[in-house]
Amino acid sequence: MTLQGTSDRAQGVAALFSHGRLTAIPRKAARREQLLVHLTETLFERDREYSEREVNEALLTVHEDCSALRRYLVVAGLLARPKDGSSYRRVR
Secondary structure (H helix, E strand, O other), rough: HHHHHHHHHHHHHEEEEEEEOOOOOOHHHHHHHHHHHHHHHHHHHOOOOOOOHHHHHHHHHHOOOOOHHHHHHHHHEEEEEEOOOEEEEEEE
């Protein structure tokens, strides 16, 4: 991806926020994917394991529906969790 593409993506994601809070979770898959990548890169460190509570607390800083965002992140393959749901880890 070019630097311009990265800049365009950042500007597009910024439009989804107001005063640091996510105004709505996008319905369009491509737009939601941009948001999820942004959240992964800004809220979660690489090579660190998170409890469900830690993931929820991080997501609550941007939107009240942390369970939906957490589910989207797992389905998109950006956060991984074992079958027992005991922990989460950033994938990319």
